[in-house]
Amino acid sequence: MAREIHVLITCEHGGNRVPKAYRALFHGHEALLASHRGYDPGALTLARELARHFEAPLRVATVSRLLIDLNRSIGHPRLYSEATRPAPEAVRRQILARHYLPYRDEVEAHIAGALERGLRVIHICAHSFTPVLDGEVRRADVGLLYDPRRPGEAALCRRWQAALRAEAPGLRVRRNYPYRGQSDGFTAYLRRRFPDPGYAGIELEVNQRLVLQGGRRWPATRGALIRALQRCLDVGAGGS
Numbered sequence: 001m002a003r004e005i006h007v008l009i010t011c012e013h014g015g016n017r018v019p020k021a022y023r024a025l026f027h028g029h030e031a032l033l034a035s036h037r038g039y040d041p042g043a044l045t046l047a048r049e050l051a052r053h054f055e056a057p058l059r060v061a062t063v064s065r066l067l068i069d070l071n072r073s074i075g076h077p078r079l080y081s082e083a084t085r086p087a088p089e090a091v092r093r094q095i096l097a098r099h100y101l102p103y104r105d106e107v108e109a110h111i112a113g114a115l116e117r118g119l120r121v122i123h124i125c126a127h128s129f130t131p132v133l134d135g136e137v138r139r140a141d142v143g144l145l146y147d148p149r150r151p152g153e154a155a156l157c158r159r160w161q162a163a164l165r166a167e168a169p170g171l172r173v174r175r176n177y178p179y180r181g182q183s184d185g186f187t188a189y190l191r192r193r194f195p196d197p198g199y200a201g202i203e204l205e206v207n208q209r210l211v212l213q214g215g216r217r218w219p220a221t222r223g224a225l226i227r228a229l230q231r232c233l234d235v236g237a238g239g240s
């Protein structure tokens with residue numbers, strides 16, 4: 001019998017807030033903070049709607065990724081940004097203890113608890129990507145990032161993509177684009193702790209062009225993403 005599904009929604013790059021204690025580090029970095037490097041526009045709205053629809057637990061961060069990047073592992077050269085890398089080690093350690101470990105540990109413990117209860121965890125991380133990076137135009141509206149070596153994740157993303165074709169035929173959906181799902185990130189870390197198919201970690205990436213242009217397309221896309229995922233879960237989440 002298929003295991004019951006537990007959906008979990010997280011949002012690592014939801015905002016560009018800088019706590020007061022660290023504001024001095026950001027003098028001269030105001031433009032960077034407001035840019036796509038500072039946060040993922042639209043990701044928070046997407047995460048909240050997903051959580052509401054699936055009645056799923058939601059963990060979001062609204063502190064800027066330029067303080068510390070929740071989607072990078074400890075030791076990664078871009079865990080800290082140009083604003084925080086020059087800070088004294090004691091300050092960086094404090095940032096890690098206050099803003100990184102509580103988030104990551106809470107999500108990890110939540111997943112461990114659900115798996116202990118015999119549930120299958122589908123963890124969706126809501127992100128958005130800049131339409132042009134280093135002069136390269138990204139040719140997708142939505143990216144589904146997963147580890148191709150994990151059959152449960154691969155099957156879910158194939159089905160989600162197929163369901164999106166039916167829900168929103170004009171939407172350009174690509175798998176493992178514009179990034180590779182197995183690259184360093186929160187889901188990559190969690191996969192090392194939790195085997196397939198009990199844990200499936202998917203990064204949902206939306207093109208910020210959709211978010212920033214305004215109009216009907218952005219809410220329509222969110223609706224299509226949710227309905228398509230619901231279809232997949234109705235048929236057993238692609239677990240085979």
Ligand SMILES: [Zn+2]
Pocket residue numbers: 012013040071126127128
């Ligand atoms: Zn992101």
